[in-house]
Amino acid sequence: MSSITTKLIIGATGVLLFAYLILHVIGNALIFFGPDLFNSYAHMLLSNPLVVPIEIGLVVVFLIHLVKAITMTFQNQAARPAKYAKKVAAGGTSQKSLASSTMILSGLALLIFIPIHVKMFKYGPEYPYGASDVRDLYRLEVENFTSPLVVGLYAMVMVVVGMHLWHGVASSFQSLGISGPRFTPLIRKVGKVSAIGIAGGFIVIAVWVFLFGARS
Amino acid sequence: MPAKTITVNLKVWRQPAKDQPGRMVDYVAKDISTDMSFLEMLDVVNEDLIRKGEDAIAFDSDCREGICGACGCVINGIPHGPDAGATTCQLHMRRFTDGQTITVEPWRAKSFPVLKDLTVDRSAFDRIIASGGYISAGIGGAQDANSILIPRSIAEEAMDSAACIGCGACVAACKNAAAHLFTGAKITHLALLPQGAPERALRVVRMVGQMEAEGFGACSNEGECEAVCPKLIPISNIAKLVREYTRAWWRGTT
Incomplete structure (x- = not known):
């Protein structure tokens, strides 16, 4: 497989994961409207027969993104066996940043985070919401975010998510060959704004739940 | 002074x-x-x-x-x-x-071995060109002006890509020692012009195949190559390379 095909696959799976994160942060934001709305939204998702195939699809997309990125990183390192004594960023029109230089590291950090995250929420305690068969995920979220340590670590991981998106969003489209004199500057801005919006959104929600969640 | x-x-x-x-x-x-x-x-x-x-x-x-x-x-x-x-x-x-x-x-890349001090062997670029960066269709004698109609904007775009002098700075700057900007400039230049059309799909498949065989890395879309290119060739040429490669795949060219 050529490096272009590899990057097409990483880009396409990246766009899908980006779309998932947008839905995820919007869904989480419903917590601001109280347990009724939040739990009924979660129930709507969980009771949908398509949720299992979609979850399997998400895991497959995530694994493809990951495996392709890891194998590509080894190939990239092999392409430059001898390092420079001195190498600096070229500046000018270059998009190189701390985020772009650490994509594999931020990605691997998320690989550690996501199983813990899924264990804490999806496979966390099953509380019934009132007398209904609706799962009380609101209560679970409040319980999970009672520890300042958990909230702090969670916020740090969300910064890593934001860094991955800072480069990853615009980079995905370039990898797919989608580029143009108007589109490229636009998607670079959209990528950075959504990186801040998504990471910031998750952090604000966690901090809000930590501060005010139990009172509602 | x-x-x-x-x-x-x-x-x-x-x-x-x-x-x-x-x-x-x-x-x-x-x-x-x-x-x-x-x-x-x-x-x-x-x-x-x-x-x-x-x-x-x-x-x-x-x-x-x-x-x-x-x-x-x-x-x-x-x-x-x-x-x-x-x-x-x-x-x-x-x-x-x-x-x-x-x-x-010197430029540092597996595909550009150092020969002595600051000189490197850039014949990998020559082999990429030899694999398809040319037009072999017979086009007859010199055409009269405007007998092949090419919009000025397209001609300018092709010329911007043709400005590549094959110096190898793009590979040297890239953290992955990738040759996508070089290959992309050659592909874009010929894909935009009618003279390049007959071999358009085969060219990109062969040139990318040779680029891979030489051991260059993948593109991480940082654009360091664009920033150091002495001819200011932008990474939109790499996106064009991806589109041309996808187009050839879609048409079943191997």
Whole structure:
């Protein structure tokens, strides 16, 4: 497989994961409207027969993104066996940043985070919401975010998510060959704004739940 | 304006031959006119080395006016040095200050083995071109002007890509030592023009295949290549390469 095909696959799976994160942060934001709305939204998702195939699809997309990125990183390192004594960023029109230089590291950090995250929420305690068969995920979220340590670590991981998106969003489209004199500057801005919006959104929600969640 | 002279401390990669160990060696370049080009400064250093009976620093150069693509080294960590849109030979010593330390290294990539000191073997680029970067369709004698209609904007775009001089700075700057900007410029140039159309799909498949076989890395879309390109070729050429490659795949070209 050529490096272009590899990057097409990483880009396409990246766009899908980006779309998932947008839905995820919007869904989480419903917590601001109280347990009724939040739990009924979660129930709507969980009771949908398509949720299992979609979850399997998400895991497959995530694994493809990951495996392709890891194998590509080894190939990239092999392409430059001898390092420079001195190498600096070229500046000018270059998009190189701390985020772009650490994509594999931020990605691997998320690989550690996501199983813990899924264990804490999806496979966390099953509380019934009132007398209904609706799962009380609101209560679970409040319980999970009672520890300042958990909230702090969670916020740090969300910064890593934001860094991955800072480069990853615009980079995905370039990898797919989608580029143009108007589109490229636009998607670079959209990528950075959504990186801040998504990471910031998750952090604000966690901090809000930590501060005010139990009172509602 | 009276010529100013400066003294600079050089750290230069010295390697006696291919596959031999090399190291950074310190030299002092004294009384260098700021009107000199970077390569002229190296000439002065070499004359001094030759007078002392030492081995001169090997580096490539030819036209010394930024059009041939022969010269190129990584100067203070940036291919072709600090100036945008310029080759190493177009860099002048007025860009440096008296007493400054300057590191000078060859392009570093598995596909560009160092031959001696600052010279590298860039024949990987020649093999990429030979794999498809040409037009073999017979097009007869010289056409009358405007007998092949090409919109001016397309002609300009093709010319911007054709400006590539194959110096290799894109590979040198890329953290993955990828050759996508070089290959993308060649593909874009020929894909935009009617003369390139008959071999359009086969060309991209073959050139990408050769690029991979040479051991270059993948594109991480950072755009360091664009920033160091002496001809300012943008990474939109890489997106075009991806589209051309996808188009060829869609049409079943192998």
